[in-house]
Amino acid sequence: MPEPVGNTALAKLALRDQVLASRKRRPLTEVGEAAREIAAHLLADHEVRRAATVACYVSVGTEPGTTELLDLLVAEGKRVVLPVLLPDNDLDWAVYHGPTSLAPAGRGLLEPMSPRLGPDAVATADVVLLPGLAVSTSGRRLGRGGGSYDRALGRVPVGTFTCVLLYADEVDRDVPTEPHDRPVTAAATPDGITRFG
Structure with missing residues (x-):
């Protein structure tokens, strides 16, 4: 029997609080090393190698870092699109043209200054790399609770490689789910890429 929505929320x-507390304790050297290892695993992955367009994000704080990954994707000739948070928590998208193409936005985020492509632009990506806090063995992802990426994933065609970037101890967690939660197909950690389903 499924849990009532209130208990799931x-x-x-509780799981968000636990993961965020654990991330705050991570040394910055570990955060940097994890970012490099995740980038290496993703750039070696066949799905990413063959992708023309990659949707990604600019990491903040102690999230697994994406700064180096973004620049390496561009250096590989990929078109990289990044999210722009809209007032209703939905995501618009814009092309990344390097670190100088980013500007501070609300909530401590950095967003691209290039022209907006519209919320449906994420559907043009061959690979979608997204943030999260944990993922279950079936690919159920725990985000920060705004629903932005669940909406974005709802626009992504079935079969697209959707991968959450995490630390190794955030994979294979018991993630509570609600009907609006969208699964991902993989998780990238410093240990490698885990595929689900």
Whole structure:
């Protein structure tokens, strides 16, 4: 029998708090090393190698870093699109043209200054790399709770490689789910790429 939605929301909140507390304790050297290892695994992956367009994001704080990954993707000739947070928590998208093409935005985020492509632009990506806090063995991802990426994933065609970037201890977690939660097909950690389903 499924849990009532209220209990699921509370369980998500508890898991979010636990993961965020763990991330705050990570040394910056570990965060940097993890970012380099994740980038190496993704750039070696066949799905990413053959992709023309990659949707990604600019990491903040102690999230697994994407700064080096973004620049390496561009150096590989990929078209990289990044999210622009809209007032209703939906995501618009814009092309990344290097670190100088980013500007500070709300909530401590950096967003591209290039022309907006519209919320449906994520559907043009061959690979979608997204943030998260944990993922289950079936690919159920725990985000920060705004629903932005669940909406974006709802626009992504079935069969697209959707991968959450995490630390190794955030994979194979018991992630509470609600009907609007969208699964991902993989998780990238410093240990490698885990595929689901």
